[in-house]
Structure formats: structure tokens, C-alpha cells
Amino acid sequence: MSSSRAPSHPASSPNASEEGGQANIPEIIRKKRDGEKLQPEEIRYFVQALGTGSFQEGQIGALLMAIRLRGMEADETLALTREMAASGRTLAWPEQWRRLLVDKHSTGGVGDKVSLPLAPALAACGCKVPMISGRGLAHTGGTLDKLESVPGFKVSQSPEQMKEILEKVGCCIVEQSKKLVPADKVLYALRDVTATVDSMPLIISSILSKKMVESLSALVLDVKFGSAALYHTLESAQQFAQNLVSVGNQLGMKTAAVLTRMDEPLGCRVGNSLEVLEALQCLEGGGPGDLRELVITLGGILLWQSGRADSVPAGATQIGQVLDNGTALRTFQAMLQAQGVEPELARALCQGTEEQRLQVLKPAGTQEELRALRDGTVQQILALPIAQVLHSLGAGRTQEGQQINHRVGAELLVTMGQQVRKGTPWIRIHYETPQLSNPHRGTLQKALILGDAEPIAPSSKVVKMLLSAEESAATGSQGERGGIPEK
Missing domain, CATH: 1.20.970.10 (Transferase, Pyrimidine Nucleoside Phosphorylase; Chain C)
Structure with missing residues (x-):
């Protein structure tokens, strides 16, 4: 290539x-x-x-x-x-891949490990996924950091190496090359120190310029809103998503967006190596329901946009099938090996038991459970304070180039709507140095919001789809969520 x-x-x-x-x-x-x-x-x-x-x-x-x-x-x-x-x-691919090249982008969240199962699931359905991802920013996690918790995984790949991996596997997840969109590297660094990170035109140009050089045929954007997201309200996130969709389509990419909640963490595990473990559960057809829902929704849109499914629900069904039958998991294993992971380690991660996986990823030295302070029904588990504590314990960076501790993380032991008794363990924190302090514990306890209501079912993370006017007309849709099959 x-x-x-x-x-x-x-x-x-x-x-x-x-x-x-x-x-x-x-x-x-x-x-x-x-x-x-x-x-x-x-x-x-x-x-x-x-x-x-x-x-x-x-x-x-x-x-x-x-x-x-x-x-x-x-x-x-x-x-x-x-x-x-x-x-x-600009990346140049074989002509026969023209309609197969797809990707997704998330505006960032807590526990957001969607890319890890989504890329191999799309590849298992016949797509080519040249996913250029980033590292953690502020309290949000980064896809590259998660993958680098796997020993040997190399995020740096040349265009020629990317093409070879795509030919053999169908997907790769890599960092941005110095030769791809160098202007963004300059502006991105200066935006961080000039308090202009939240400028909508600068965000849009940063996201879409990197996707444009991938020569994609279809792109789906996961735009999050809520207390732990860049945009706190549905209205502001929707305006941003509409602008992204409009510009993306004008650039020649079939672009759609999905508005998703980010008040609570996605899934039950937060932190780099812990999120890899949860992504593997999803790739086995299991794992948390909200993670699976988002993977099949985003994947369904891309399969439909690229002509590999007759509708978004049909595409979602295909993604669910490759998650359930092991095809996506085998593709993920092949991607790990293609990007530098030793075959026996990739095999232990993808085919081994939970204990074997932990031997590869090396759990943190200390694990501590916090307990509910009273009886009640779980109304919310706030993502932002959890992420901020984990960041201060070494899961994130305070400056560019800083080493992070991939083992630091948290496991949620209760779910939304569940009734708990005083003294019930509700979160497990994995840490080393620095250690968990009493101020940390106090912050974490405020993240668990208990009420006196009866048990309730958790609401869907997916709130709305935004398609182009032409796509909405073709599907007879107004862009609202509907018809996405659950497991």
C-alpha cells in the first residue's frame, strides 16, 4: 500500500x-x-x-x-x-475496498471500550476497519491505553503495515502517524493549554480531518451527553452531532451519529486492563447489556451504510451473530497477533479462563471494596467522580507523555435499579501507588446515589440516531432509535 x-x-x-x-x-x-x-x-x-x-x-x-x-x-x-x-x-487503499472501509469515533466517556469489540465484529462481517484511535484525555479513557495493557501490543504501524493487517485480519487499531494530519497535532497540543478544547469548530475539524485521511466510505459517531461527557445536555450534544453529520457527509463520507448517555460508566469495569477483560466478555457473546447494545447499534449502522445489510436492525443482528458464534473473538485474537502480541498470550487472552487472562494482564497489587452506607435502591452510579479518583491513582495522565498504570481501575458490583442493604459491597478499586486515601473513599461514596424507590430496570444508553436527510428518507426513519434487537 x-x-x-x-x-x-x-x-x-x-x-x-x-x-x-x-x-x-x-x-x-x-x-x-x-x-x-x-x-x-x-x-x-x-x-x-x-x-x-x-x-x-x-x-x-x-x-x-x-x-x-x-x-x-x-x-x-x-x-x-x-x-x-x-x-x-492520505491513506490509499485497494479499489476493491472502496465501499468496505468504515470506522467509528466516540467523543469520550468512562468505561467506553466499544472500539475493542466493534472493530473485529465489523471485520468479521466483511468490512475493513483502519481505526485510528487516541489516548486518554482528562478523565476519559483512551482506546490505545487500553490495548497497550496487553503485553506486546504495538499501536504504531506504518501505512504499509496497516494495509497488510487489513488484508489478513480486516481491522487494526493504531495511533495517528506523524505524517497524517500534522496540523491537528499542532493545534491539539495548543488547544489543551489555551482553554479552547471545547470549541465546536475545532473539535469537528480535529475529528473529521483524521477520518477523512482514512479514505472511509462510512463513519458513525458516538456523541455522548451527561455529567461525565463533554456536552452535559441532550440538546447541546444533538447540535454538535448534527454539525458533525453535516460536515462528514459534505466531505464524502456517509456519516451518522448516535446520542448516548454518559452519566454512569459504560459497562461494569473502568480502567485499562479491566476494560480489556470486559471487552473479551462482549466478544464471547456476554458481558454487560449496555456495552453489547452500543456495539451492535453502531455496528448495525455501519453495515447498513456500507451496503452489507438491508437495514440498521439487520446490521445489528449480524453484529450480534458474530459476537455470539466466536467469529469476532477469533478476529480480535488475529489482530492482537498481527500487532505484536505473542501467539500464546493472544491465545490465553481470547481462549483462556478468567484466571489465565489475569495472568497475562497482571492485576493490581491491592483491591479494596467499598460498602453501601445505607439501605436503598441504586438510582445512579456517577461516572465522573469514579473516573477522577482513578485518574489520580495513576490510570490517566496529568501531562503529555506521562506513564500510566494500566492495572488501576474499578469494578461496579451493583447495577442501576438494584436494591442494596447497608454494608453491601458496591465497588472494588484496584490500585498500587499512590494508595487509596480517605478523601478518595469519600469522593467514591458520593458517586453511589441511593433512593427509596422500588427496583427499576436501567434505561437504554442509546437515546437517538441522527442520519442524513437522505438516509432517513431511505429508511422511512425520523432518526429516532427503534428496532435494534437486544440479546
Whole structure:
């Protein structure tokens, strides 16, 4: 396989003249500061100048803040996304893969290990999944960190290696290459230190530029909302999702979004190696129901969009079948081996008992259970305080490049709607150094919300699907969730 440079634009040098004369960095900053619309040539100049040293860091930060405060119109965001994708190389695949290339992206959550079972399940259904993933950000976990808890797993793969893995296995999960969307690397680092991480145009361009260079035919976005998500309300998440879907489709990718709850953790295990164990349960046809629901929903959309299923429910049924019959698990094992895991370790993880899996992943030195402080019905288990405690215990990073402890994590021992008695163990914390402190314990106890109501069934994590207007018309759908089969 080859990776090719994105096509260049006429007059695209950072020194190129624009309609109003020579490009001027302070003038571009002033225009956006004053709420004016940037022209495509100015956006192109800005992105290409990132790699030439024409901008000072302070100037880049000033423009990012102006974008954060003033926003961007839809065509500005589209232009920014295209230029960021064109700042590096584009992955080129065999022509026969054209309709098979699919991927998903999540806006980040607690316990979100969906990519681990979803990628091999899609590959088992005939898709090609060149998944470029990230590391943990703030309190949210990262797919690459989870996979690196498996000894030997290599997230760094060249385009040629990616193609070889896709040919043999059908899926790979890798980190972003330095040659893919280099402009995003510059902006991403500066957004973190300039308090502009939450800028919608910057988020959209960052996400979709990386997916654009994968040359995808279909993309599904898991947009989370709630107290542990970037967007706290359904309304704000829906606006963001609609913008993502619109820009993605204009870039030539069939793009859909699913709005999902992120107040409670997804599944029962949080933390890198623990989430690998839970993903393996899902790949065996078991595991928590909310994890399976999200995997088959997202997978069903992608199978339908890529023409491998007649409808979203039919696609969800196919994903469920490969989870239940072991095909997805065997594909995951093949991906582990293709990305550097020794065959005997991959076999122990995918075919072994829970004890054998723990021998591979090496549990934390200390495990401590916290107990319910009173009788009641579990109304909520708040994800954010759990994630923040685990982050402080070493499961996450406080600065770029910091080593994390893959063994730190938590297991939820009760479920939503369950009645518990005072003294019932409700969470098990896995830790080493630093140790769990009394302030940590106090924070965790506040995460368990008990009430006096009768036992209730937990609500679905999936709230709504957002398809393009054309797709909604084709399915006769208004974009609402419906017809997704449960196990």
C-alpha cells in the first residue's frame, strides 16, 4: 500500500497573495476576533503556515481563542477540516475496498471500550476497519491505553503495515502517524493549554480531518451527553452531532451519529486492563447489556451504510451473530497477533479462563471494596467522580507523555435499579501507588446515589440516531432509535 499526499491547492503557499493582497497573520486574527468570516484562502494560509514557522505560538493561541469565542460558520468549519486533512498524507487503499472501509469515533466517556469489540465484529462481517484511535484525555479513557495493557501490543504501524493487517485480519487499531494530519497535532497540543478544547469548530475539524485521511466510505459517531461527557445536555450534544453529520457527509463520507448517555460508566469495569477483560466478555457473546447494545447499534449502522445489510436492525443482528458464534473473538485474537502480541498470550487472552487472562494482564497489587452506607435502591452510579479518583491513582495522565498504570481501575458490583442493604459491597478499586486515601473513599461514596424507590430496570444508553436527510428518507426513519434487537 502507498500513502499519498493530499492534493495541493493553487496559490497555497504561506506566502501566496490573496484577493486583498499579501496574506497577513495579524489581520486574520483581527477578522475572527471581530466576528468576521474567514475566507477559504485565509484558512488555507493559516493551516499551511502551521508547518512553516510563520506563526508564533502566541498568534496561533490568539486565533484559537478568537474561534472559540466567535465560532465559525458551517462553510468555514468545512474549509478548516479540508485544509487540516490536506496538511499531510492520505491513506490509499485497494479499489476493491472502496465501499468496505468504515470506522467509528466516540467523543469520550468512562468505561467506553466499544472500539475493542466493534472493530473485529465489523471485520468479521466483511468490512475493513483502519481505526485510528487516541489516548486518554482528562478523565476519559483512551482506546490505545487500553490495548497497550496487553503485553506486546504495538499501536504504531506504518501505512504499509496497516494495509497488510487489513488484508489478513480486516481491522487494526493504531495511533495517528506523524505524517497524517500534522496540523491537528499542532493545534491539539495548543488547544489543551489555551482553554479552547471545547470549541465546536475545532473539535469537528480535529475529528473529521483524521477520518477523512482514512479514505472511509462510512463513519458513525458516538456523541455522548451527561455529567461525565463533554456536552452535559441532550440538546447541546444533538447540535454538535448534527454539525458533525453535516460536515462528514459534505466531505464524502456517509456519516451518522448516535446520542448516548454518559452519566454512569459504560459497562461494569473502568480502567485499562479491566476494560480489556470486559471487552473479551462482549466478544464471547456476554458481558454487560449496555456495552453489547452500543456495539451492535453502531455496528448495525455501519453495515447498513456500507451496503452489507438491508437495514440498521439487520446490521445489528449480524453484529450480534458474530459476537455470539466466536467469529469476532477469533478476529480480535488475529489482530492482537498481527500487532505484536505473542501467539500464546493472544491465545490465553481470547481462549483462556478468567484466571489465565489475569495472568497475562497482571492485576493490581491491592483491591479494596467499598460498602453501601445505607439501605436503598441504586438510582445512579456517577461516572465522573469514579473516573477522577482513578485518574489520580495513576490510570490517566496529568501531562503529555506521562506513564500510566494500566492495572488501576474499578469494578461496579451493583447495577442501576438494584436494591442494596447497608454494608453491601458496591465497588472494588484496584490500585498500587499512590494508595487509596480517605478523601478518595469519600469522593467514591458520593458517586453511589441511593433512593427509596422500588427496583427499576436501567434505561437504554442509546437515546437517538441522527442520519442524513437522505438516509432517513431511505429508511422511512425520523432518526429516532427503534428496532435494534437486544440479546
